[in-house]
Amino acid sequence: MTPPISPQPLTFWRRGQTVTLDQVPPDRTLLEVLREDLACTGTKEGCGEGDCGACTVVLGEAVNGKLHYKAINSCIRLAHSVQGMAVWTTEDLVSAQGELHPAQEALVQCHGSQCGFCTPGFVMSLFGMYQNSRGQPIDRAQAAADLSGNLCRCTGYRPLLDAAQQMGDLPLPAGCAVDEAGVVAALERLPSPAMQAYLRPTTLASLLQARSANPQAQVVAGCTDVGLWVNKMHKRFAQVLDVTAAEELRRVETYPHHIAIGAAVSLHEACGALVSERPQLKTFAQRFAGLPIRNSGTLGGNVANGSPIGDSMPLLMALGASVVLMRWDAKRHRVVHRELRLEDLYAGYRTNVMKADELLCWIKVPRRGEGEFLRVYKISKRFDEDISAVCLAIRMTLDGGKVHTISIGAGGVAATPVRARQTEAALLGQAWNADTVMAAAAALRAEFQPISDMRASAAYRQTVLGNLLQRFWLESQGLQAINLESVSMEALA
Template identity: 40%
Template sequence: MREERNNIEFLLNDELVNLKLDSDSDFSSTTTVLEWLRSNSDYLGAKEGCAEGDCGACTVVIVEEVNDKLIYKAVTSCILFLPYLHGKQLLTVEHLSKTVNGEYELHPVQEVLAKYNGSQCGYCTPGIVMSLFSFYKNQETEEDIQNSLSGNLCRCTGYESIKEAAIEIGDLNYVDEFACKEEKTIVQLKQLKKDIEAFHSDHYIQPLSLEEALRIKQEKPELLLIGGASDIALLKTKKHQDLAAILDLSNVKELKEINKHDSYWEIGAAVTMEQLRQEMTSDWPDFKKMLDVFGSQQIRNVATVGGNVGSASPIGDLLPLLMAHQAEIIIQNKHEARPESLDEFILAYRKTSLMPDELISKIIIPIDKDWIFWSEKVSKRKQLDISTLSAAFAVRLTKDKKIGAIILAYGGMAAIPVHATLAEEYLLGKEIEEAHFEKSAQLITEEFQPITDARASKEGRAILAANLLRKFYFSFDF
């Protein structure tokens, strides 16, 4: 393998694209996919509406081969750097329709959307089409419609007609041209993955193995770590900053795996939030409840577990969940690995124990069926919104129905995710009675000193936090 390769290779529909990305080229490694597409007059369907992944007007679909199957992932191209495409297939709205015998023929998804008058001004329609195309190709059901469209805004059409179209699309029994050439695409993507080399430009490195990533991190500890860059990309698109040199872990195979063992789950740091949602929510409803409203499907398709944990955000949706489940963070450098609890890992606001030559490699979540888990996210919008506050609770009862162990974890109540220690201490050993939970709810309002910001007042947050504990009590038949 060459030491440096400043070219990425990917399929643009059927066409193999070999794109040079460095300071001497037309495009850099932090050029977004949307910027690149709109530099070509043949690919103007994807629009920029918000430049932060919130409106869905720029939605495209990335296709990956996984275990001899094609996975279609709707993503927002406005906050996706070009190297993310390395070894994958990119589909845009222009690839869905085709010309047959001189006649213009729409894809069935487009036909159905038009049938239900699912477009008025049309600005956001290409993004909606691509989200529905992903929904159709992944053979999702009516229950998945809200998840599939949660990242697409439409200010003029009205969602009812779009939803009606989505219901019919979910029932389509039609073999499109992508299905007809599926075997060929699988072969192409397998060959592409086999042949690709690690991308290495003047200020952006994307290794293919954990060993290589750890070596690079030791040699260049100043590198900024990213996974899907759904957060970091905003520094460029919204704040117009020149980003520091980047180490992109999105193509490291060992970090993209989820493995279930007898007594624990092992989650790679580059596992996406959507991958996590699909794999784990059948076992743990509290994960489903939180991950169903984590960003949008487009964001979950690129945002990574390691990125959410490593950000050490006080309102990171995953962090209270992991605290309630007593998860361990596995931190590695070139020579060794060490486990840490989240209480040890997060030191202060946006500050962790991660050393310059280290990275998060995986998260270990114990499996213990004796625990009762519960979670809730409070936000102004149901989906695609930042938490006002969130909570994840865990209780283990003794044989005589007393509280033998309890974890009350909150996000949004302090500079870091925190335990409600006074309430935990008070409830430990108590019977499951409303009076005890009422007293512990009052303790929560006394323990925390949250801030007032655009999402809530400090008084409002304190009341919400106490009410979530009350809701927890009334949600279970202990």
């Protein structure tokens, strides 16, 4: 029986005024609110799963007195998650006098709109890019990376990339400029409705207390997977607990031996922290998902969700990451915690060892060690915006030509993300040479019994596992031109 759904008020800022909707269910998406309640039909529904970008809108959030912009997919974003924020849709960019914003004008001048269905989403991604560039030029590589979450079915990417580079050179009509100080002031004045069905506590203690009092509530941290459950599986949630407003969990903290990433830190910011420590992860971070997904989703949510094809877990396992689980102890009136190695979090397919009143609050990632050689490989049908068939991450150090430390994380080959313990044992202490690698590749292929599905066959996955270990060996010997990272699309044109 479907539980009764209790709507509650939703308030956000749009077009220079406060928007308040009185009866918004906790599981209603932002796209539904925009199109059906506010008649913002410029925002399109394409795939309904955050894959195509037609539904892209831009959110503005006041952080330390400044406005931060994020392009996000409205189709899988729960509406109440934008409480107290500013929202821009494609209808909001034109001035009152009908003048186009540079993001729109550049598309016109560069002939970037073809059939037109994807155009509003591209406009909003360009708008977010424009606002975040702060007047600095946008190079083509950055434009391609930031637009990777928007798909054009007419294959018109060249003029779209041209528009991204050209819009900064166009004049900004006064009526199209964002009064950032005014928006921040307006956001600070927005009322905070009573939280009943959609809970979004602003402190860690209140979040854990809410979890203790409402263990049946659906936990969200960006909604990039829960939004799919709503759209594709037609799941309903009478109560939702959103972790992303807890101030303590919105930080990345750096310590001498590790960095701690809060569960409310977006994937984009979390990937940035990992890349700053290990620059070789940049391409993997961009391939993890398109920017709108990385802007909404969180690393904590990806890890807690525990999908066997989630890309972050193999990497984090290879890095030796651990997770901090927290709960509210009502008897002692305080927060208590425990720490687990990441691989010990999972009990089975999409199940974990967390108690009903526990939340995953922090991910601790060891700092880069001396002599570390690290690679992570994502194998998917599309280079961008696709889920892995296989993900393999390997971290190794050598001592005297022998494998001193080795850790291997794998995804897409078992019911959970896993450590390749048997293969690690086959490598540890062995001479790092072609014979050792050949034997370890055979061990890696035999260690898991993957399934066949729409992404790949079991035999393909097993073959690829061994091949990726051999690629790792070749790269450790200095060979570079064996992966897509070293390929220039311009050179191939």
